[in-house]
Amino acid sequence: MRHRIVAALLPNRAIDRTTALLLVAAWVLAALLCWVFSPFATLPTPAEVFAALSDLWWRRGLGPEVGTTLKLILHALVLTVAISLALSYATVIAACRPLVEAVCKLRFLGLTGLIFPFTLLTGGGYPLKVALLTFGMATFFTTAMAQVVMDIPQERFDHMRVLGASEARILWEVVVRGTLDRALDITRQNVAIGWSMITMVEGISRAEGGVGALILNQNKHFRLAEVYAILIVILLLGLLMDYGMGALERLLCPYAHLERVRR
């Protein structure tokens, strides 16, 4: 036990699984204690939040709203992955690089200013939301992934050339397959970016629902317990998707975690 505590407190130490779980439990406990004993009167108590959650779920259809949002995010995610991967792999062609650079720079625009032009393009409604979310995620995804592709060491290309591989084979083996673990990693981060933009996007037409719209409505009426309840649902969903992506990565790229430096 002593050595576990020591290992957990000193820098650059490796810890075992049990210690890691104990650490997580300790932090969760600390967070709960902070919440219960919080001096801020505006913070609803856990009991209030729980009551609000059950009310939202059983009587105000939180379940279907979650479904609406999940569908939106997954739809945008599929488009994002397809567009961004194509753009990132295209950086191996010199002629495409300026285009990809430009797409990456678009991430500075933010979404608010784009609502109007995108409405004109898509006609509003669900397609508008998908387009906005895809735009938001794809710019970040492309930025990260294009960097991964450009950072592939020259040596990997040379190695395949010496083996006699054709350039198409090199593209597949080194650029596409060789960066799959990173692509999954970035997809994982992008899901989080998607969630963080959801309120903004769903706020455009609240009538169509979704948890983002729900949270905005509760906000308007200062129903804090409800807001926190929805936040907790979003957090849990996010964690679940994150965990799912992690599992997928371990399944498809078992080599990736072998290389990760564990101190």
Add this chain to the structure above:
Amino acid sequence: MSVSEMPSGQVLLRVDEVSLRLGGTLILDRVTFEVRDRIRQDQVTGQVVSLLGPSGVGKTRLLRILAGLDTPDAGRLTGPDNRPLPPGSVGFVFQHYPLLRHRTVLENLIIAGTCNGMTHDEARQRARQLLQRFQLDHRSSFYPAQLSGGQRQRVAIAQQLVRHKGLLLMDEPFSGLDPAALEDVMRLLIEVAHMHELNTIMVVTHDIRAALLVSDTVFMLGRDRHPDGTPIPGARIQGVYDLVARGLAWREDLEDQPAFLQLEREIKGRFRSL
């Protein structure tokens, strides 16, 4: 038969006045040498040549040119029959043994075959053979990240042997090995070289003793110096040591030979002036 009568066969590699500039500096200045088939009666004898030279002199660059990865600014490379080296006929074991990190050991070897027009089954069969020969069969389903340094090196070498290559270049294969591992690699290298009469292995190394132990020929690459000691840009072949002619090749007891020790001292001495 005395050494002077030793027949020497056809030219296997000729490097003719190869020059290279990088960033405005002359790195290689009309580098010229040739490797000929060594012939021993009743024995398949491949060639092992070493390229020695101070750090930064251009050894790796020369290997890259031989492998077709870099184009020289001038000069010619030819293989047997005075013809240009056919593409894909030169193997290259890089210094840090790159492997496809997302492929297992077996898949790494199979890809080396299928890249070269072998069918998947042929490549697989050949890969299994090589893994067995290099005592790696129990590691065939491992990923590169799970290999030790020495295993990784053997996989990298095996990968280059899936398809027969007349010329195999190795950049610093002896660095960072303990004495036993060094002996293993030297043995492996000699074994690979003697698999085929026309095989040539060219080794770049800083380990003079290891170079002398495995080679039949040693080339020194170096720059000239001004009288005040500053190097003049542009490395050339500054010396060729024919170890066969000196009776210092293909024998086990080399390290006990006074002539061997003397040559080692001589080469070390030359190094300081390059």
